[in-house]
Amino acid sequence: MQVFWSNGYEATSVRLLEKEMGINQFSIYSSFSSKKNLFIQSLQRYRAYVKQNVYHDLLKDGAGWNDFETFLLGSASESSGNRGCLVVNSAAEIDTSEKEIISEINGYFEFIRGMIRNLLYSAIQKKELPAHTDIEKQSAFFLGVMQGISVASRTMKGDQLKDFISLALNQIK
Amino acid sequence: MQVFWSNGYEATSVRLLEKEMGINQFSIYSSFSSKKNLFIQSLQRYRAYVKQNVYHDLLKDGAGWNDFETFLLGSASESSGNRGCLVVNSAAEIDTSEKEIISEINGYFEFIRGMIRNLLYSAIQKKELPAHTDIEKQSAFFLGVMQGISVASRTMKGDQLKDFISLALNQIK
DNA sequence: GTTATATATAAGCAATAGCTTAGAAATGAT
DNA sequence: ATCATTTCTAAGCTATTGCTTATATATAAC
Numbered sequence: 001m002q003v004f005w006s007n008g009y010e011a012t013s014v015r016l017l018e019k020e021m022g023i024n025q026f027s028i029y030s031s032f033s034s035k036k037n038l039f040i041q042s043l044q045r046y047r048a049y050v051k052q053n054v055y056h057d058l059l060k061d062g063a064g065w066n067d068f069e070t071f072l073l074g075s076a077s078e079s080s081g082n083r084g085c086l087v088v089n090s091a092a093e094i095d096t097s098e099k100e101i102i103s104e105i106n107g108y109f110e111f112i113r114g115m116i117r118n119l120l121y122s123a124i125q126k127k128e129l130p131a132h133t134d135i136e137k138q139s140a141f142f143l144g145v146m147q148g149i150s151v152a153s154r155t156m157k158g159d160q161l162k163d164f165i166s167l168a169l170n171q172i173k
Numbered sequence: 174m175q176v177f178w179s180n181g182y183e184a185t186s187v188r189l190l191e192k193e194m195g196i197n198q199f200s201i202y203s204s205f206s207s208k209k210n211l212f213i214q215s216l217q218r219y220r221a222y223v224k225q226n227v228y229h230d231l232l233k234d235g236a237g238w239n240d241f242e243t244f245l246l247g248s249a250s251e252s253s254g255n256r257g258c259l260v261v262n263s264a265a266e267i268d269t270s271e272k273e274i275i276s277e278i279n280g281y282f283e284f285i286r287g288m289i290r291n292l293l294y295s296a297i298q299k300k301e302l303p304a305h306t307d308i309e310k311q312s313a314f315f316l317g318v319m320q321g322i323s324v325a326s327r328t329m330k331g332d333q334l335k336d337f338i339s340l341a342l343n344q345i346k
Numbered sequence: 347g348t349t350a351t352a353t354a355t356a357a358g359c360a361a362t363a364g365c366t367t368a369g370a371a372a373t374g375a376t
Numbered sequence: 377a378t379c380a381t382t383t384c385t386a387a388g389c390t391a392t393t394g395c396t397t398a399t400a401t402a403t404a405a406c
Contacts, residue, residue, distance in 0.1 A: 008266050010183030092265035093181050137336040144337035148321025155264050163310040164317035171344035
């Protein structure tokens with residue numbers, strides 16, 4: 001997962017995986033069948049990884065809009081100049097004919113959108129957001145914003161990224 | 174440019190370029206020196222291409238916010254399931270150590286942001302937007318949104334993409 | 347302690363990567 | 377028409393690609 005994240009799918013050779021994973025090519029192939037399958041399992045692991053390490057607090061039952069705002073604004077300061085999101089990078093790189101990979105990518109984005117939906121729903125319950133808030137449209141918007149943040153975190157400077165995020169959060173008000 | 178746009182940088186082989194460009198490898202190398210340099214020139218050509226064919230109307234002197242809204246909403250219906258933006262795809266794929274390429278990518282995004290700045294300025298003059306509109310922050314926001322649109326156009330369905338864009342445009346109101 | 351099973355390594359496979367050389371065909375100037 | 381220059385093609389260079397085979401080593405069962 002880390003090697004694909006740092007280098008992208010095509011630029012990651014099996015020799016590099018061998019070196020970074022610390023095991024032989026044969027072991028890689030006997031465990032993962034093919035480079036493509038290892039990549040798919042890396043995408044699955046990435047999802048489990050961000051669940052535990054990145055979005056953990058936002059996935060808790062009590063989480064609301066305030067938590068989401070804090071999270072996004074916090075990510076602006078950390079994530080400028082970083083690798084971006086592995087799945088966004090893959091969505092931009094991988095050919096649409098790669099059905100299995102695309103399916104994994106779509107599943108990930110549905111997961112993120114589901115998380116945003118829940119946050120919006122909780123926020124309405126908590127009266128952080130008005131009852132008429134359109135959860136479907138807003139979740140689409142913030143998913144798109146998060147995809148933008150991934151690209152922007154690779155290209156924008158910190159303050160520019162922060163402006164992008166703060167105005168995105170401002171939209172819902 | 175087209176081959177890199179369709180396949181990405183790493184997945185584009187010189188054999189494929191040879192075939193699609195209709196000329197021999199030697200001719201490619203005598204004209205462009207290296208695959209990397211051909212890619213850089215493709216990025217430059219892409220910029221000229223979108224200037225003439227995509228953003229032409231928005232770059233005209235009279236263009237204001239209404240034109241930008243029409244453009245973005247129009248792109249939602251066309252661009253779902255397409256290749257996305259070559260430069261965004263490249264920003265997601267290319268390693269940050271590739272200084273020359275990254276510089277070209279940054280230049281492109283500065284160009285887009287400059288266009289948005291001009292649109293915001295004109296919009297204020299035309300009283301489409303209030304005079305207190307923060308051009309710097311708003312241009313960062315809409316650049317981030319356009320980066321998101323590129324990713325979203327590869328992954329979202331049309332109506333979802335349209336929701337994203339319409340709420341993004343709603344932010345400024 | 348021996349045997350069976352799993353997992354490691356090293357070496358090597360054909361195919362393709364980016365790039366170059368050698369030489370033919372076309373071009374343009376005189 | 378000739379000669380020099382440019383621009384083409386075909387072939388081939390070394391290195392690396394994703395993947396396998398043959399073989400050794402560790403593990404586990406009885």
